[in-house]
Amino acid sequence: MSNILELKDVNVTFNVEAGQLHILRDVSLEVPKGSFLCVVGESGCGKSVTAQAIVQLLPDNGKVESGSINFYDQGEKLEINKLEKFGSRMRGLRGAKIGMIFQDTLSSLNPAHRVGRQVAESLLQHMDISKDEAKTKVIELFKKLGIPDPERRYEAYPHEFSGGMRQRVMIAIATVCEPDLVIADEPTTALDVTIQAQIMTLLKDLQKSAGKTFILITHNMALVSEVADHVAVMYLGRVVEYGNVNQVLRNPRHPYTQALLQSVPSLAADKNIELKTVDGQTPSPADVTKGCEFAGRCPFVTDACREQVIPLLSFGEKHQVRCIRLDEKGNLPKLSKAAAND
Amino acid sequence: MLAFIIRRIAIVIPMALAISAIIFFASRLSPIDPLNSLISPDAAADPTNLAILKERLGFNDPIFVQYFNWLTEMFKGNFGYSIQTGQPISEILALRMPATLELILSALVISTILALAIGLVAGANRGGFTDKASRALAAVGISVPDFFIGLALLNILAYRLNWLPTGQRISPGQVTFFDRLPHLILPVATLSIAMLAVLIRYTRNSVLDTLNRDFVKTARSKGLPEWKVMWSHVFRNSLGPVMVILAFRLPLLVGGSVLVETVFQWPGIGSTVVAAVTVSDFPVIMVVSLLIAVAILFASFLVDIVKSILDPRVRLGATTE
Numbered sequence: 111m112s113n114i115l116e117l118k119d120v121n122v123t124f125n126v127e128a129g130q131l132h133i134l135r136d137v138s139l140e141v142p143k144g145s146f147l148c149v150v151g152e153s154g155c156g157k158s159v160t161a162q163a164i165v166q167l168l169p170d171n172g173k174v175e176s177g178s179i180n181f182y183d184q185g186e187k188l189e190i191n192k193l194e195k196f197g198s199r200m201r202g203l204r205g206a207k208i209g210m211i212f213q214d215t216l217s218s219l220n221p222a223h224r225v226g227r228q229v230a231e232s233l234l235q236h237m238d239i240s241k242d243e244a245k246t247k248v249i250e251l252f253k254k255l256g257i258p259d260p261e262r263r264y265e266a267y268p269h270e271f272s273g274g275m276r277q278r279v280m281i282a283i284a285t286v287c288e289p290d291l292v293i294a295d296e297p298t299t300a301l302d303v304t305i306q307a308q309i310m311t312l313l314k315d316l317q318k319s320a321g322k323t324f325i326l327i328t329h330n331m332a333l334v335s336e337v338a339d340h341v342a343v344m345y346l347g348r349v350v351e352y353g354n355v356n357q358v359l360r361n362p363r364h365p366y367t368q369a370l371l372q373s374v375p376s377l378a379a380d381k382n383i384e385l386k387t388v389d390g391q392t393p394s395p396a397d398v399t400k401g402c403e404f405a406g407r408c409p410f411v412t413d414a415c416r417e418q419v420i421p422l423l424s425f426g427e428k429h430q431v432r433c434i435r436l437d438e439k440g441n442l443p444k445l446s447k448a449a450a451n452d
Numbered sequence: 453m454l455a456f457i458i459r460r461i462a463i464v465i466p467m468a469l470a471i472s473a474i475i476f477f478a479s480r481l482s483p484i485d486p487l488n489s490l491i492s493p494d495a496a497a498d499p500t501n502l503a504i505l506k507e508r509l510g511f512n513d514p515i516f517v518q519y520f521n522w523l524t525e526m527f528k529g530n531f532g533y534s535i536q537t538g539q540p541i542s543e544i545l546a547l548r549m550p551a552t553l554e555l556i557l558s559a560l561v562i563s564t565i566l567a568l569a570i571g572l573v574a575g576a577n578r579g580g581f582t583d584k585a586s587r588a589l590a591a592v593g594i595s596v597p598d599f600f601i602g603l604a605l606l607n608i609l610a611y612r613l614n615w616l617p618t619g620q621r622i623s624p625g626q627v628t629f630f631d632r633l634p635h636l637i638l639p640v641a642t643l644s645i646a647m648l649a650v651l652i653r654y655t656r657n658s659v660l661d662t663l664n665r666d667f668v669k670t671a672r673s674k675g676l677p678e679w680k681v682m683w684s685h686v687f688r689n690s691l692g693p694v695m696v697i698l699a700f701r702l703p704l705l706v707g708g709s710v711l712v713e714t715v716f717q718w719p720g721i722g723s724t725v726v727a728a729v730t731v732s733d734f735p736v737i738m739v740v741s742l743l744i745a746v747a748i749l750f751a752s753f754l755v756d757i758v759k760s761i762l763d764p765r766v767r768l769g770a771t772t773e
Contacts, residue, residue: 198677210668210669210673219670220670255462267765
């Protein structure tokens, strides 16, 4: 299937007081049309920055230094990173072709405007329709998204909604213009587990029924296994492993992915077994030198890992791993007992 | 909304009463006996004369009764008489109030509109020309006293360049509003500049704060043009804090008008108060203080209403995140 979005060697830097931080390093991703891609990784690994770079809404001090971001609009290739940030072409993509869902729904909705207006705003911007038509459409969408009493809720303010309902409103904003691609940046992190499940079901349904492409940014591995087709694992600004959901979750190859999956608590697990954590601290982006970013915490580390630039190796069908310790079959060397207990 | 307004009024009324009590009792604490200016020194030599006067004016009643009587008369619109001139105070007010209102309201409207416009531009283009220029203006406006700016403007624009009249509200023989306008420019400019300086900075900072809020990112993610993001998302949410500062600065505007009226010989309440204070004309001082206090209370009440329109969370008593 053809791709709707391609990121090729994207580098993003942030200017801070101390100098320049290299936040994204050679990030390459391919998102097939109609797929559900999950981008996972711990806080600060560059997941959200990746999303912001795609829609060109990086903070003022951030910048796409090099690389290309291509979006395919009905077969037409658009080089997003060459479009003017607030130019009409880019604005025509945002909202209309690429929808965004944010994490903190209370702060992401304007407290002074009624929610209906906030959703309709996007419609009125991109489509040639009257205010009344927009209102009808929004109310219809509210109904579809499971917002009870949509006519009355249209006139309500964000603070009058619960977190889950607000997230439905956010989803309405992101999808009202029927964009081809929806990027959800940790949409369920601030919600109760039961509400999380409802929201994820809603997103998955949207993907299946409307044939939309989703990029879900999350650190919740349980969610990933439920919804994802493809998974990209990020660590400190790099994609360290990419593949379909079976490859990455059932057969993880990168030591970081393995550690990450082992640190997911399971209900079936014996209470007496200590939960595994990833040893050590995530280094600051300012400390990164050449070599593997994970070297400091990796049990399989060798001198070579620290000194050479690590290439992205392919195994099987598009299963890519950034690790030089893998053999031709993609297996990591056996750890000696002493090293394992270390 | 109605419930919110009623709640606010329920707060404003006791406050107004408290202020009236403070004004009344404070005036009675003064060591200066207002009776002295009501009676000729010869008559005052005989204590019985003083006693008769005291009895007749109600000074022998218990002080709370006096306060109550004074308050009822105030409510009836009977503000009493000036000790100095014997004129009814309501007459003085009718004569002087329009001039002061003209001055203060012009300054308020002009400084608010200018400050919001300049502050928005300065905040939206942080570090740009407007931002830097407004910072310089703020430094001047905040650090240099009103009366000095007034005198400097007077010296340059009126005295040396002769572009504008040096004072008064109107020149002899002129009647229309446009005749009066040149007289208004210097006093209003003087009064506005401090207010303007502070408000520009607050608006600018408030705009910068709002720009960092997440909902601005949401607005941009809808593909709205920047002017729309600025106008309907950033600006409206930046106004709340500015309104609070506006309410806080109002008393300073009233205080400033006293000085400005004196510098520009403006025939308003301010210059009346200055004259009343110099001769201990207590009835006038009390009425004017009370009026100013009530006006400021009313203004802050209005600001509350405006705030509740800008941010619906205010009227529901919800916390602001």
